[in-house]
Amino acid sequence: MNTQDDDAIAARPMESIKVENLLINFTTEFHRIWDNKGSRSKPGGFWRPTPAPDLLPGFFPLGDLAVSGHDNINDKRVVAVVCEGESPSADANQSKALSKPHDFEQVWKDTGSGAKTDCSIWRPIPPDGYVALGxxxxxxLDKPSVNAVRCVRADLVVASPIDEMIWSDKGSRARQDFSVWSVQPPVAAAGEIHFAPGTFVGTNSYTKPDTHAAAFSLRMLIPLQVEPAPVPPVLSGYEPPPSMLPAKITHTARLPWFAIKDPELNPVEQFRTTPYYHLQRKDQYLLIGFGHNTGSAGQTFKWTAEVQNADSLEAFSRLTAIEIGTEWSSRWPQFSIAPRPAFSVGFSANLSNSVSPVETPNSRLVAPVPTDVVTIVARNQIVAVYRTQFDYRLLRSNGTQVADEGSYSDFDKLHLTEYPPEK
Structure with missing residues (x-):
């Protein structure tokens, strides 16, 4: 990709995530509000997301971003911003997704810290039915403008625990102690993603708080397209059956960039070039064995099913971070890769149960154990036994594939067909 292509991508906004009448997008542009230069505490500062008005008109931050260090974070961090959208419901009385805060409550001021400029931290006070997310x-020492941020309708968020300390004023000699913390999204329900927008919470101590009034994450459903399963094979004569039937895509889940580990892209590159990924599941019937009993009495047939690439689903998860049958999150080891600081958006994701053949973690799905299949075939009858193989592949927005496919065969649900059909 040349420089002109890079510039064109950077200048093009991604399609917003729509959650009812809430629009969610992302920005890599920030304005430095304050840093602690001159103070004796460890380097730190606060930045405000500033989505370009020509690219994301009407979008607001949900709170400011706290960082350790004094480096410029523009084009190095990604945080969520929000906008009021049209309601998909016919209910004209549905409340707006966003609201200005009524007021602000002061949490901290840096008086006595020795920093070159003043700083104060404020919690937005939301109207009834809304919450502040940072x-x-x-x-x-003056209050921010109520137009600085937006509060979100309470049914569009989920209360969240406190995660890690980002920065503290310890050593600054400020009159008030203060520490800032990130928010950890809770475990997502099946078919959902919970994600923290990149904001922070703060407390007047250096001890991790148990809860916080502004500790919330956004929530969204994972869009899922489902197609009918392939038609099971049927024997129509005594000739040998085909060893496999054509594969069919039955499930397509659309996943946002921040829930994927892409081996070829860092998080900022993902956001700019492939804001969405498509996880496809293909279903296919594969022949385990067939037997033709030409004798005058029932006969036992036995086949051993050898699973090819039995550990491929585990490898697929390791490369993409996607888990089949359980939750995955930004706290998992798969996401502890450079440049980790770009992940200002923490998340927890969980595919719909229908995408996973069984509700069990990958470590159990891929156990490479040969399976014996035994059946009794009546006289003058032919029987074929098939297993269903589920292949998972991940595609970027441009259609290129991420990693190799992961496969799983369900031996608890074999398909048997016989000819002539049993009367």
Whole structure:
């Protein structure tokens, strides 16, 4: 990709995530509000997401971003921003997704810290039925403008636990102690993604708080397209059956960039070039064995099913981070890769149960154990036994494939067909 292509991609906004009448997008543009230069505490600062008005008109931050260090974070971090959208419901009385805060409550001020400029931290006070998803910084002791951020309707978010410390003023000699913390999304229900927008919460101590009034994550359903399963094979004569039937795509899940580990792209590149990924499941019937009993009495037939690439689903998960049959999140080891700081958007994702053949973790799905299949075939009858193989592949927005396919065969649900059909 040449420089002109890179510039065109950077200048093109991604399609917004729609959750009822809430639009969610992302930005890599920030304005530095304050840093602690001159203070004796460890380097830290606060930045405000500033989505370009020509690319994301009407989008607002949900709170400011806290960082350790004084480096410029533009084009190095990605955080969520929001906009009011049209309601998909016919209910004209549905409340707006977003609201300005009524007011602000001061959480901390840096008086006595020795920093070159003043700083104060404020919690937005939301109207009834709405919640704040983070705190806001002011480069003075005055309240921020109510237009600085937006609060979100309470049914569109989920309460979240506190995660890791980002920065503290310890050593600054400020009159008030203060520490800032990230938010960890809770485990997502099947078919959902919970994700923290990249904001922070703060407390007047250096001890991790148990809860916080602004600790929330956004929630969304994973869009899923489902097609009918392939038609099971049927014997129509005594000739040998085909060893496999054509594969058919039965499930397509659309996953946002931040829930995927792409071996060829870092998170910022993912956001800019492939904001969505498509996880496809293909179903296919594969022949285990067939037997033709030409004798005058029932006969026992036995076949051993050898599973090819039995560990491929585990390898698929290791490369993409996607788990089949369980939840995965930004806290998993798969996401502990450079450049980890770009993941300002923490998440927990869980595919719909229908995407997974069984509700069991990958480590059990891929156990490479040969399976014996035994059946009794009546006289003058032919029987064929098939297994269903599920192949998972991940595609970028441009259709290129991420990693090799992962496969799983369900031996608890074999398909048997016979000719002539049993009367």
């Amino acid at each position: 705190l806001v910084c002011s480069d003075s």
